[in-house]
Amino acid sequence: MTSVAPQGLPAVFQQSTIDYLAILPLLIVFGVAIVGVLVEAFVPRDRRHMVQAGLAVVGLLAAFVAVIVAAKHQGLTMGITDGASDRRLFALAIDGPALFMQGTILLLGVLGVLTMAERLGGVGPDAFTPSGASTPGSPFETNASRAGALTSEVFPLTMFAIFGMILFPTTNDLIGMFVALEVLSLPLYILSGLARRRRLLSQEASLKYFLLGAFSSAFFLFGSALLYGYSGSFVLGDISKAISTGPIEMNGLLVPGAFLVFVGLLFKVAAVPFHAWTPDVYQGAPTPVTGFMAACTKAAAFGAILRLAYVGLDTGRWEWTNALVVIALLTMVVGSVLSVTQTDMKRLLAYSSIAHAGFVLVGVLAFDSKGVGAVLFYVATYGFAIIAAFAIISLVRQNGGEATHLSQWAGLGKRYPLVAGAFAFLMLAFAGIPATSGFMAKFAVFSAAVGTGGATGTVLVVVGVLCSAITVFVYARVIVLMYFGDPPGDTGDAANAVEVVVPSVTTTFSIAIGTVITLALGVVPSALLDLADRASQFVR
């Protein structure tokens, strides 16, 4: 059969090579998400919650095992080597940083799913509403549940988000990066709006997150188009090559393109000045979702930022480094200073997460493999601590609803020493006190920046240490409040007292694991630090 190629198409198609074992984690998570949708459609209602939660956890653990398998199949995959122009057009890069981020996100995802599955004795997940228009416990809500409105959709949504997150640090071209960005964002927009209590705040948060997220995605797209105009390729390695072989006619497109693409990514990690959504969304979203988002989105987005900065735009570094240095400085300072003034626990941790994003950016700006290892380590340690912290926040309640105002936490340490102790320990980790993982993470990031960052690195580290000192005050205030403050309205009114509800085994497990890992990585960090160091080489 003679086949005539239509105009504009190559006569012979070169089939892309795909190493299925290398992309096995992605396939497993996506497959489980699809099966989750089918479960939602066909499994009887009363069994759906258990099936969905079990499926999600088993799927994530299987994907984690697959990451270990994929570690033996590192390299570029899903693409072709163009013989004529000697270009390597591959969509995915399975390398150390990608695999480390994938493993981190999958384990954090397990803890996140376990926290979301908390029912507190109810029929569905306690944090999520079956009907956004009705108040919790009202007959309307009961009617909606009876009519089939359930909340077990959160599990497939979370799995789709995790699929986007483990794809994000793996993508080797701008198109793939954009797709991953959207796949991880869209489920998060929905999840943020599903809170059962303070629904309006949650729905507002969801809308804000969606609008600003769509805006930043547009920035990313525009930047990708400009970089394509500059280099003639979406593949990161090609862009890097074009920059080093330049100057070419389209020279003016490089700098705006690079900036716009960075804006899209820095929005996701909540770097100043692209942080405005963070406090509102962290406060409004259901608390388990906030924890999941804070831990996993950050890991995924920093994975993508690392790849863009070290593989795609590395040869044009002098063009954008200074801007990124300013952003890192602003992020650290604004995050730390504004966290001092917060009176809501979730907003406080939101500003703290902004400050942490600044500290991680210091590691990104070290521009060597030591910096990459430090960033990987930092993101992992922060993820475990923040997921446990938000899980604890979801347990402190007054009249059934979460008590997130700082004044409501006063005196908590006297009545609930174990929970308050765990929370205080996590606070110390955020502050970067020795014997916690936070200290090792900050130490790794700052020493990498001093080692290779030159004068700018030193400035960044000095500001970083000062900002850490500011945040120590914030976290210390919470601890003092819990242990030395008087409980609010201490009039013996038991019904209105702030209490810590007793969670099921799933939430207990994720709090315990998060806290224990935070302690363990503070005392014996060398195993994970070594792993992060060995995983710090990008394939190109």
Added chain:
Amino acid sequence: MNEPYVPVLFMLGLGFVFAAGSVGTSLVVGPKRYNRAKLEAYECGIQPSPQASGGGRVPIKYYLTAMLFIIFDVESIFLYPFAVAFNQLGLFALIEMVLFVLTVFVAYAYVWRRGGLDWA
């Protein structure tokens, strides 16, 4: 004649002529009987502007259907390039395409089972 964009320019001009011609002809030839419904903005499915009597709400069913339509709309867009290059792409692309269509049908099964297709 070796300028490749000349046909595109002709096509563009033809489009303009056709659009202007249709509107102009209907202006000249068409009957002019005005009533209230005719003067409202054209919008299918829902009232063009929310009525105060209903609390300013619009029925959500319309959006469900529209969303479902868009999903299949987008699916068919992806089918076109596949169909054009089907001969060269071979079995691999066929399997990929079947997987893609199956994935979309999972969403369809979900909508069907959860009552997204019931208009009442």
